[in-house]
Amino acid sequence: MATPSRTVAAAATMVAVSGTTTTDDRAERRRRRLREELTDVGFDVPDGLPGELLLGEIDYARHPPRHEGTFPSYGALLCTEAVPDLAPYDRYGTGETSVDTLRRLADGRQSFVLVEGDRVEVAVLDEPHDREVELVRLHRAFPGIMIVQRLTDGQVRVLGARTILTWDGAHWWAKPYAETYLASVAASVPGCSQMILRAVLEFCVHTMSPSRAGATLVWQLDRDDGDLADEPGEEFHHLRGTEESVRLPRLSLLDAGTHGAVRQLLTQVDGATVVDADGNLRATGLHLTASVDAQRLVAVPRGRGTRHTAAQRYSFDEERTVVFVVSADGPVSVFSDGARIAAIDAGHVGMVGVDPNAPTDGVVSTTCTRCTRRLYVRRAPGTLALDDDVTDVIDDGVAPVARITCPVCGTTATIVGAVEGAPARVVKRRG
Incomplete structure (x- = not known):
């Protein structure tokens, strides 16, 4: 020593x-x-x-x-x-x-x-x-x-x-680091493969983001062993093929050695790339489309670009997917069920993003009356969740009532037993 x-x-x-x-x-x-x-x-x-x-x-x-x-x-x-x-x-x-x-x-x-x-x-x-x-x-x-x-x-x-x-x-x-947000994203997508989630996050944050090239990755949570349709994108709901659409060899993002090759491809192709439930690339150059309901219900913040808008709406329509968007200037966003569940950004005024340390338990929940998504909010001290929509008070007194905003459609509501000002989270239904 x-x-x-x-x-x-x-x-x-x-x-x-x-x-x-x-x-x-x-x-x-x-x-x-x-x-x-x-x-x-x-x-x-x-x-x-x-x-x-x-x-x-x-x-x-x-x-x-x-x-x-x-x-x-x-x-x-x-x-x-x-x-x-x-x-x-x-x-x-x-x-x-x-x-x-x-x-x-x-x-x-x-x-x-x-x-x-x-x-x-x-x-x-x-x-x-x-x-x-x-x-x-x-x-x-x-x-x-x-x-x-x-x-x-x-x-x-x-x-x-x-x-x-x-x-x-x-x-x-x-x-x-991408690893910082693993637990937070996984909490919004219960039952997902954390190994594949870690690989996709690392690819987006540490390979694509520094390359200053935009990209959209659609991760399918359900396993589908069928062959691709004749036209790339035909088999996937709300995905449409373009002139640049191509089927890919099954490069796996679990293999870190493939990340450079995938980055090289995505810097030369526009459109979304599909990643299957096993972490393999299936097709790229696809166009995300949205239903009338998604266009009507999903509240896209002012100033958000077309790539983010399409990804947020697509994730609303396709509940069994998680969509990762890498902006050309570096930030990475993760969308699920019509909500942005993570924002991994870099700024000269400090780090920004969805809190990676947000609690995954000790919550109360409610259903948004407009978009019907299930919302979870941190439970206030001194309260006890008895059922999904029932909150009781541990000590004598009145349970607190908090106002929340749905991260999908922007609707405001009140919820009993929640911490005032705590953000509402959308948690994906298990498949």
Whole structure:
């Protein structure tokens, strides 16, 4: 185990090198401003030494030394826990090699500066990690690791405990990991395969979203072993084929190795893509249609684009589906039963989205009188749910009455025993 004095010495070396082009005071002020910037976007900078190391590495990634008119790419792995010896990389740089030299070896793709306790080395991975999803998998494989990466275009990525940060040269953009929303989405789709849900969420959030290409994926919850119809889309309700409609080999989103190929296809094809109950791609280039009831009942917020409108209405008509929409500018929305059940976004004012920690129990329910969807709201303290629509009071007193808004049609109603102001959730009926 590293002694405190050696660890502090290593940290001081890393921090000092990150400020070699300025005075120590200027470097310190810059890191202080950086901490404030990260706090403003909801990123938790660790306390103490790990936080100082992280700030130093981010500062270096944003302001690397110029060489012959260009700024190099760069990458660093900061370990708050010991990395297993069987990790898929080789280490170099023990001994008298300077930190500055080690940094020149780190391309941020396959080689990274590795800071582990009092050790500062270079880790060479078995394969390149260019894309966000590859870094996410590396982060998941080693709990406690923090990753800093500078791309050749000057973009900087930071993978922390709960958040992915991206610096675009002007702003910090923060977004959560796809895994964060797994439990919340699964609670709205009881009985679904969490393994497939995790694969689809990860593909949308960490592969399609960074590509800045829009996409719509329709996940069918019911298994259908029949063959595709002669015209792609013919067998699916409210899906219509287009000139770009094609049937696909059964690439499985459960196989992470296929995600790059699927992304490559979807960046070149318009329309929706069907994913079957087993996570296999079936067809793409399909047009979502909506019934008269969906057009009349589904309340689409002002300003929402045609892709989101079509997906929300389609999910109302086809109750045995979940629809994932990736916007061209990055945000990911998930629709079920005519409601948006998750919004995974990135913004320079902090993370936004449906609360991934929303309770999945301790609720009261009611049926919307207009769209007939079943709505669930957090139960108020001191009340007891006796039946679906019956709430009693545990202690003597009057059960609270709250106003709720249906997330599907926008109808307002009152419900006994609910927390005032708590959002109503739509939970899919089991198939």
